[in-house]
Amino acid sequence: MARRPSNDTGTRPVSMADVARAAGVSQQTVSRVANGLPNVNEQTRQRVQAAMQELGFRPSYAGRSLRDGRYHSVGLCINDVTKFGNLSMIDGIASAAREHNCAITLVEMSKTEEFSLAEATRRMAALPVDGIIIGMSRMAPDFETFDPLPGIGTVIVTMYAHPRVTTVDSDHYGCSLLLMDHLFELGHEQIRYIGGPSFSVDEQFRRAGWQDALERKHIEPVEPLEGDWSANSGYEAGRYLAEHDRTMTAIYAANDQMANGAIAALRDSGLRVPEDVSVVGVDDSLDDFVAHNELTTVRFDLHQRGREVFEHAVPEAGTAGKTVAIRIPGQLIIRHSTAIPRA
Amino acid sequence: MARRPSNDTGTRPVSMADVARAAGVSQQTVSRVANGLPNVNEQTRQRVQAAMQELGFRPSYAGRSLRDGRYHSVGLCINDVTKFGNLSMIDGIASAAREHNCAITLVEMSKTEEFSLAEATRRMAALPVDGIIIGMSRMAPDFETFDPLPGIGTVIVTMYAHPRVTTVDSDHYGCSLLLMDHLFELGHEQIRYIGGPSFSVDEQFRRAGWQDALERKHIEPVEPLEGDWSANSGYEAGRYLAEHDRTMTAIYAANDQMANGAIAALRDSGLRVPEDVSVVGVDDSLDDFVAHNELTTVRFDLHQRGREVFEHAVPEAGTAGKTVAIRIPGQLIIRHSTAIPRA
């Protein structure tokens, strides 16, 4: 009648006690063998190992975790797995986790809707995790008021700083400054902006960087356009700009995909890139998809970000947790979509 | 001296007993409150909940799992997270997992090297998983001899069938037939092939489909080319074909990225697509990256695959596990990169 068969008939996993019974020894002798401890007779050891083999013994994760209070896994909570930003997050964290011999426990919240940090931590905390990582690609409704759970490391991946939680992100503000400086040095001043959807945190900071860079040079920023990160939306925006703005000399698209679309639109409108208009993007994400990628862009070190995120979420003993805000700078990659503006 | 402090000073997680002590009730009552069982006085309930709140109680995953023998997580073992095939796997499985209120425990093996199934299951079995999913994107050295661990559902995502393990995959052979039939109907016969790296299982089946389709029509397959899935490799191959093969009327590239590169190469060589040469790809992966995507391709239902994979790895009680091989057909998407061949 037991929910799980406690004798040898059913599907209950094989425990040390089962092995011990089969080998005719006590459970702790099995433990000694399993953990390679000394003081076991060689014959006994072999007998126990044979029993393990035969029964297909594997140590229970639950039992072990209960005992030593560690899970060897880090929780990652994001919304849409397929978005470039989130994908690169998984990738970077997977590397770092592997270095620490650690797994990732992944939870995808809604694909499209925002979620609260409280809800996210509540769900993650119920899972086997030694630390919690939350990708906040759009502003959470409770960001200001959020308090991390005590007793478990928490890191939010976002550009916004938080007084009580460590935040880590690629520098989505600084990347704009890098690109704008590059364009300024070439001599551009009329630089239009094609952004992602305005709810995106990355968008908010990339755009702020564009705007601040212009204002620092006392150039009035002209109406930014809003896309949806896709090449098609970049194309639409590029087409619009080609037809309505004859003074612009450069376009800053907030990601490479839109930049690629914008370039196609400019060329379809009879403008040359980079001779007539320079175009820059962000992410360095085109290589696999576009032959002879010529786009000037910013590349982020996603593995470094992954490492920082991981190590703050699962601090080594002693490193424990002041709240910090880490911004990892990108690297300007100059290709051939930028040039000195026409006279 | 205890490794974990057993009193109230240290960092030991808060247990039910702690809550009970704080609320002045028995551990039993805390359990009743935690699990929403009846027969608890409203005042008592509130007192207990207040204590939980204040102490930051969260039920121990280890304790609970140990008790009820379930982890509510499925293990996923793949090599390179960022490859399209693997990414789409994470995406599809994440959806299915969420529907079952389940997390994914992700382990990235080596980025580049193949791994044995025995090694993969060994690692996954040591984690909190109710089922094991292994993405075999290249042939494992021990595929033939592999035996799944008893007592835990195992699914391999691959086109190869296995006598003792359920395998699930998108139909990487059938997609070729769909595309070839489409080209045959238009009147093409000289159809060249640009494949991925030959160690790739997907490549092996896509290529076999191309070859069989031709042979069924008694057309001799002409030397397939090998790329690396990237647009640049597709460009190189396309350039080569444009210069060396004046009789071909169509190119089948084994993924969209290479197809996109091939189209660029053909156009750079003065050939029109689709008027002079038709081009098809697989995956329907260009939309975000290329404006006005015109590539005829095959789209796979990755969420259906994810669901099949998940449900065979973590069977509902009763559904338990005959070994099957499931191939999920793709869908032909006809755009404007294919046309009737020139006369």
Place this chain on the structure above:
DNA sequence: AGTGCTATGATAGACGGGTTCTTTTGTCTA
């Protein structure tokens, strides 16, 4: 006073691995 119900406590055990303490067994030496 008896019956039935609700609210709670006390106690114990199952789950599986690991640690600590203790006991048994075996061998060597005085």
Place this chain on the structure above:
DNA sequence: TAGACAAAAGAACCCGTCTATCATAGCACT
């Protein structure tokens, strides 16, 4: 033959949650 000592193995208990009993108290309704 007794004593010393080490190796081998066992017994007990802990980790935290949940459930299964049982016991007890309080209250209300007959």
